[in-house]
Amino acid sequence: MAEYAREELLACTVARLIGEAAHVAVGAASPIPATACALLLAQGRPLRVSLLHKRAGNPFTEGSRELFDLAGQGRIDVFFLGAAQIDGRANVNLVRAGGRRFPGSFGSAFMYFAARRTILFREEHSPRVLVPKVDFVSAPGVSAAGVWRRGGPQALLTGMALFRWQAERTRFRLESAHPGHDSAEIRARTGFDYDLAEPLASTPTPSAGELALLRGPVAREIAGNYPEFARRVWGRVAPV
Amino acid sequence: MADLAANAPRFLADAQAIAAQVPDGAFVALPPDYSLVAAEVVRALVRRRARGLRLLGVPVLGYGADLLIGAGCVESVETSAVSLGEAGPAPRFTEAVESGALRVVDSTCPMVHTGLQATEKGVPFMPLRGVIGSDLVTERSDWKVIQNPLTSEPDPIVLAAAIEPDIALFHARWADRSGNVWIGRRRELATIAHASRRTYVTYEELRDGDMLEDELLAPGVLSSVYVTAAAPAARGAWPLGVVDLYAIDDAHLAHYGRVARTREGFERYLEEFVWRSTRERNSSPAPSHA
Numbered sequence: 001m002a003e004y005a006r007e008e009l010l011a012c013t014v015a016r017l018i019g020e021a022a023h024v025a026v027g028a029a030s031p032i033p034a035t036a037c038a039l040l041l042a043q044g045r046p047l048r049v050s051l052l053h054k055r056a057g058n059p060f061t062e063g064s065r066e067l068f069d070l071a072g073q074g075r076i077d078v079f080f081l082g083a084a085q086i087d088g089r090a091n092v093n094l095v096r097a098g099g100r101r102f103p104g105s106f107g108s109a110f111m112y113f114a115a116r117r118t119i120l121f122r123e124e125h126s127p128r129v130l131v132p133k134v135d136f137v138s139a140p141g142v143s144a145a146g147v148w149r150r151g152g153p154q155a156l157l158t159g160m161a162l163f164r165w166q167a168e169r170t171r172f173r174l175e176s177a178h179p180g181h182d183s184a185e186i187r188a189r190t191g192f193d194y195d196l197a198e199p200l201a202s203t204p205t206p207s208a209g210e211l212a213l214l215r216g217p218v219a220r221e222i223a224g225n226y227p228e229f230a231r232r233v234w235g236r237v238a239p240v
Numbered sequence: 241m242a243d244l245a246a247n248a249p250r251f252l253a254d255a256q257a258i259a260a261q262v263p264d265g266a267f268v269a270l271p272p273d274y275s276l277v278a279a280e281v282v283r284a285l286v287r288r289r290a291r292g293l294r295l296l297g298v299p300v301l302g303y304g305a306d307l308l309i310g311a312g313c314v315e316s317v318e319t320s321a322v323s324l325g326e327a328g329p330a331p332r333f334t335e336a337v338e339s340g341a342l343r344v345v346d347s348t349c350p351m352v353h354t355g356l357q358a359t360e361k362g363v364p365f366m367p368l369r370g371v372i373g374s375d376l377v378t379e380r381s382d383w384k385v386i387q388n389p390l391t392s393e394p395d396p397i398v399l400a401a402a403i404e405p406d407i408a409l410f411h412a413r414w415a416d417r418s419g420n421v422w423i424g425r426r427r428e429l430a431t432i433a434h435a436s437r438r439t440y441v442t443y444e445e446l447r448d449g450d451m452l453e454d455e456l457l458a459p460g461v462l463s464s465v466y467v468t469a470a471a472p473a474a475r476g477a478w479p480l481g482v483v484d485l486y487a488i489d490d491a492h493l494a495h496y497g498r499v500a501r502t503r504e505g506f507e508r509y510l511e512e513f514v515w516r517s518t519r520e521r522n523s524s525p526a527p528s529h530a
Contacts, residue, residue: 029323029325029326031326053274053325058425060425061425061427062425062427063275063425063426063427063428063429063430063431064272064275064298064299064349064353064428065299065349065350065353065357065427065428065431066427068349068350068353072350072368072369094321095346095375096337099338100338101333101334101337101338101344102329103300103321103322103323103329103330104300104319104320104321104322104323104344104346104347105320105321105346105347105348105374105376106299106300106320106321106348106349107299107320107348107349107350108348109348109351109370109371109374109376110348110349110350110351110368110369110370110371111370112370113369113370113371114369114370136375137373137374137375138348138374138375138376139348139373139374140373140374143372143373144373146393146394146395146396147372147373147396148369148370148372148395148396148397149370226326227326227490228326228327228490228494229326
């Protein structure tokens, strides 16, 4: 089996979650989702990717509000949210907890409603991130009946595991553990309750073909917008 | 604040002259780090020891706001986030909020845009989907959830109150002799200029002629009707960037993100990159940030 970086495993997993989407938007500071999109494009998938923070050739000509207007119109299939805290109802907190201040809610309070699917992504898998109840709701995972909502959570991906969101049960189900992690460790490191799939699957590792693309055209593409990330994962790469 | 901009554009000498036009306590709208920040004016505001500024992030804030916060120029921020992007959390913002020195009016990106668009149109509020169920709604007395008046079905919807900044402040690639400025695709700068009582712009280069008479340039132009005053500032966005001219100085932002984690490190940074560069400017006609 090929050696791979954890970031490469996560990017391949995100790429599978994106699936058959037509239009994916990637927001601030999201190098792994951006890598997943670049991988799908390198595989020849007919996907439109709008990178909010693309430094050159940015897709928006109406300023930074255009992304939100696109989402409001129903033109964004998949969006990504990270958070300082995520709870078992898929609420996200990007504002504050326990005396600590985080950057802020960004577009979460709108995009979580307006995008057709949202993939929650946070590498740190710990009881301080995955909490029973968030200290501040930047954006709710579930809305009351009668409140307009086009989409919501699809899955929660961490550095340790993949959880699927079950809309009908409004709970997560642990779908797979990344290689090197097991059910007991995930339970101990997760602050909220969730359902189990038995037996627990192992998250598929990147194929040789995926790794070749990641380390070639994808690395060069990502280096342009996320130079620090590209250097950390792939070493020195010349951006396209 | 005084009236909206008049038709006759004013040109000022430099970024320092613009900083002198920004009064203490003003409500100042700033673009995000990727969208033409007037960093040279930010440094000049630190040097003139501006106080009590209320910053509006359109829709987020970064390096420029963190510098102003650390230097004690800021009373409050209304924003969707403050972050240095890849260089990590904004250290002076984080410290100021956690110590109780800075008030934050938390928002979410499209609510900022919607509030400014209401002011562009001269209406008191504008609705937006989503947001309901967020704790932001309970914190914001200026956001109201109402029943959609156009349907008999239950349909709550949130209203953003019009946001009226005193001052819009940003950098531009070009100004022309008619006082028009070229902002390219960064149309959020046009939105904040439309919505603000006064707009101050620094620019890289002055162009001859009128850019509104050039069909290729005109769509990226902000007309002088919105521009209160403009001033030259070569490399005026540094360490942030101007597309096709100079890139964001990632190494510098990473350096700032590290050293500004402590008060002492931040003071040393100010000494090196804000105070010392003034002294060099005063003793040399060709300032450099290299």
